[in-house]
Amino acid sequence: MVRAGEWSAVDILEQHLAAIEAGDEAIHAFNLVTADEARAQARAVDRKVADGGDPGLLAGVPVALKDNLCTRGVPTTCSSRILEGWKPPYDATVVTRLAEAGALLVGKTNMDEFAMGSSTETSASGPTRNPYDTSRVPGGSSGGSAAAVAAGFAPLALGSDTGGSIRQPAALCGVVGMKPTYGTVSRYGLVAFASSLDQIGPLATSVADAALLFDVIGGHDPLDSTSLNRPTPRVLSVIDDGVEGLTVGVLAEFLDGAAPDVADRVHQAAEVLAAAGARVEEVSVPEVTLGLSAYYLIAPGEASSNLARYDGVRYGLRVDAEDTVAMNTATRSAGFGDEVKRRIMLGTYVLSAGYVDAYYNQALRVRTRIIDGFAAAYRHCDVLLGPTAPTTAFALGAKTGDPLAMYLSDVCTIPSNLAGHPAISIPFGAGDDGLPVGVQLLGPALSEGTVLKVAAAVEAAAPPLAAPAPAPAPAEGVAT
Amino acid sequence: MAEPGRLTRDDVAHVASLARLHLSDEELDLFTGQLAEVLDHASDVASLDLAGVAPTAHAMAVVNVLRPDEFHPGVDREEVLAQAPSVEDHRFRVPRILGEAP
Numbered sequence: 001m002v003r004a005g006e007w008s009a010v011d012i013l014e015q016h017l018a019a020i021e022a023g024d025e026a027i028h029a030f031n032l033v034t035a036d037e038a039r040a041q042a043r044a045v046d047r048k049v050a051d052g053g054d055p056g057l058l059a060g061v062p063v064a065l066k067d068n069l070c071t072r073g074v075p076t077t078c079s080s081r082i083l084e085g086w087k088p089p090y091d092a093t094v095v096t097r098l099a100e101a102g103a104l105l106v107g108k109t110n111m112d113e114f115a116m117g118s119s120t121e122t123s124a125s126g127p128t129r130n131p132y133d134t135s136r137v138p139g140g141s142s143g144g145s146a147a148a149v150a151a152g153f154a155p156l157a158l159g160s161d162t163g164g165s166i167r168q169p170a171a172l173c174g175v176v177g178m179k180p181t182y183g184t185v186s187r188y189g190l191v192a193f194a195s196s197l198d199q200i201g202p203l204a205t206s207v208a209d210a211a212l213l214f215d216v217i218g219g220h221d222p223l224d225s226t227s228l229n230r231p232t233p234r235v236l237s238v239i240d241d242g243v244e245g246l247t248v249g250v251l252a253e254f255l256d257g258a259a260p261d262v263a264d265r266v267h268q269a270a271e272v273l274a275a276a277g278a279r280v281e282e283v284s285v286p287e288v289t290l291g292l293s294a295y296y297l298i299a300p301g302e303a304s305s306n307l308a309r310y311d312g313v314r315y316g317l318r319v320d321a322e323d324t325v326a327m328n329t330a331t332r333s334a335g336f337g338d339e340v341k342r343r344i345m346l347g348t349y350v351l352s353a354g355y356v357d358a359y360y361n362q363a364l365r366v367r368t369r370i371i372d373g374f375a376a377a378y379r380h381c382d383v384l385l386g387p388t389a390p391t392t393a394f395a396l397g398a399k400t401g402d403p404l405a406m407y408l409s410d411v412c413t414i415p416s417n418l419a420g421h422p423a424i425s426i427p428f429g430a431g432d433d434g435l436p437v438g439v440q441l442l443g444p445a446l447s448e449g450t451v452l453k454v455a456a457a458v459e460a461a462a463p464p465l466a467a468p469a470p471a472p473a474p475a476e477g478v479a480t
Numbered sequence: 481m482a483e484p485g486r487l488t489r490d491d492v493a494h495v496a497s498l499a500r501l502h503l504s505d506e507e508l509d510l511f512t513g514q515l516a517e518v519l520d521h522a523s524d525v526a527s528l529d530l531a532g533v534a535p536t537a538h539a540m541a542v543v544n545v546l547r548p549d550e551f552h553p554g555v556d557r558e559e560v561l562a563q564a565p566s567v568e569d570h571r572f573r574v575p576r577i578l579g580e581a582p
C-alpha cells in the first residue's frame with residue numbers, strides 16, 4: 001500500500017509509535033524505541049515513492065529487532081548489564097537487508113540475557129509481559145519481539161532461535177514464528193550465544209508475512225562463514241500451493257509431554273490437514289527425547305567460549321581492579337546475571353579435562369543420532385507436526401527458581417536446532433485457560449517452502465483467538 | 481562410558497575461577513545444587529553406549545570457506561576505540577598484567 005502510494009510510511013509509523021507509547025509501559029516489549037531513526041527511514045521511503053522509485057519489499061513496514069542484533073551507533077545490550085550503553089560499530093547483515101528493503105526499524109526488543117532463558121525474565125532490564133495476560137510470561141528468549149507483534153506495536157519482528165527462542169514465545173503470544181534452516185540467514189552481527197545452533201528468523205501475525213520477511217533477510221552472506229552458499233528457497237510465492245499429496249507425521253514423542261489441552265489442539269490441526277488433502281499418520285522419532293539433555297551440554301559449552309570475550313577490555317562494562325585478572329573477574333561477576341553465570345559454569349565444566357568425553361563429546365554423538373532419527377521419519381513424511389511448547393504461557397516467577405523446570409519448556413523446539421532444520425510455530429486457538437496455543441511444523445533442511453505451505457493450510461483453518469486488549473493496564477501485585 | 485561423580489561445591493568453585501567469575505558462599509551453594517540437577521538430568525546422555533557414532537559439531541557443515549584475496553575496509557578504528565572502557569594512544573588500556581597469580 002505504501003508502494004502504491006495509498007498510505008504514507010510516515011503515517012503508518014506514527015500509528016505504531018503511538019501504540020507503543022500507549023501500551024509498552026504495561027508490556028515492556030522494548031529495551032529501546034528508535035523513533036527518530038525510524039522517522040528518518042519513513043521520510044526516505046515516502047520521498048522514494050513520490051519520486052517514482054521502488055522503495056523495496058518492506059516499504060513502510062515497522063519491524064522490531066531483538067536486542068542481540070547489532071545496529072551501528074544504536075545501543076545493543078542483549079538485555080545484559082555487561083553490554084549496557086554499547087554502540088556497535090557495524091550493522092548486522094539482516095539489519096542492512098531490512099533497511100535496503102524499506103523497513104522502518106522501530107526499536108530493540110527485550111530478551112532473556114544473551115538469549116539464555118525461556119521467559120524473558122532473565123533480562124537485566126526486567127521482564128516482558130504477555131499481551132494476552134500481563135501476569136504471564138511471553139516466553140523467551142525472543143519474548144519482547146513476540147509481545148511486540150502480538151500487541152500490535154510492529155507487524156513484523158526478528159528474533160533469534162538457539163533452542164526455541166523464536167517459536168516458543170511465538171506460541172505463548174499467539175503469533176507466527178519461524179526458525180529457518182541453519183545457514184540460510186546470515187548470523188553476521190548477531191551476538192553469539194551458541195554458534196552451531198543460533199539462527200535468526202521472523203515473527204509475524206501471519207504465515208505470509210513471515211514468508212515475506214524470510215525472503216528479505218535470507219540468502220548467502222560472505223561475512224558469515226557458516227552461511228550456506230546455495231540458493232535459499234524463495235518461499236512467499238509457494239505458500240498457497242496447498243497440501244494435497246503431502247504426508248504429515250504427528251510426532252508421538254512431542255505429544256507425550258504436552259498438556260491435554262495443547263495435545264487436543266495438535267490433533268485438531270492434524271484433522272485440518274487431513275481435510276485439506278494431506279496424508280496424516282502417527283510417527284515416532286525416539287531419539288528426540290535425548291535432545292534436551294544434549295542441548296544443555298552443547299549450548300552452554302559453546303556459550304562458555306563465546307562469552308569469554310566479555311572481559312572489560314574492548315567494550316561494555318568494566319569494574320576496575322588492581323590487575324587485569326581481578327578486573328576481568330570483577331567485571332564479569334557484576335555484569336552477568338545468574339542464568340548466564342550458570343550456563344558459563346556448566347559449559348566450562350562439560351568442556352573441562354576429565355568430563356569432555358562423558359558430557360560434551362557424548363552430546364555431539366547424540367546430535368548425530370537425532371539427525372539420523374529425523375532422516376528416517378522424513379523418508380516417508382514431508383513434515384512433522386507437534387506442539388511448540390508443552391503448555392500455554394505460565395505465570396511470571398513460576399519457574400525462575402528452578403532452572404531445570406524452565407529448560408523443560410524447550411523440549412519440543414530443541415531437536416530442530418540440533419539438526420539444523422527449519423520449524424515454525426503457528427497460533428492455533430486457545431488452551432483451557434483462554435491463552436494462545438502454538439502448533440509446530442518441522443521439516444528437513446531447506447524445506448522452508450513445504451513447511452510454510454503446510455503452515456498456511458493450518459492457519460487457514462485455525463480456531464479463532466481473541467486479540468489481546470490494545471493497551472492493558474499494568475498488572476497488580478507483580479514485581480516490575 | 482564411565483559416568484562422572486556428582487558435581488561438588490569444589491567443582492563449581494573451580495570452574496567459576498576458570499571462567500573468571502567470583503561467587504559468594506550463598507551463590508556457590510545455590511549454583512552447586514542447580515547445576516548438579518541439570519547434570520543429573522543429562523545422565524541419560526552420559527550413560528548411553530554410542531561407540532561408533534560419529535560426533536556432529538555442525539549440522540550444516542561447510543568447509544574451506546575462502547574469499548577472494550582483495551582489500552576491503554574494516555570497521556572504523558576510532559569508532560571501535562570510542563566504545564572501550566579505557567584507551568591510550570589508540571590502544572586498549574588495561575590494568576597491570578605481570579606479577580599476578582593466574
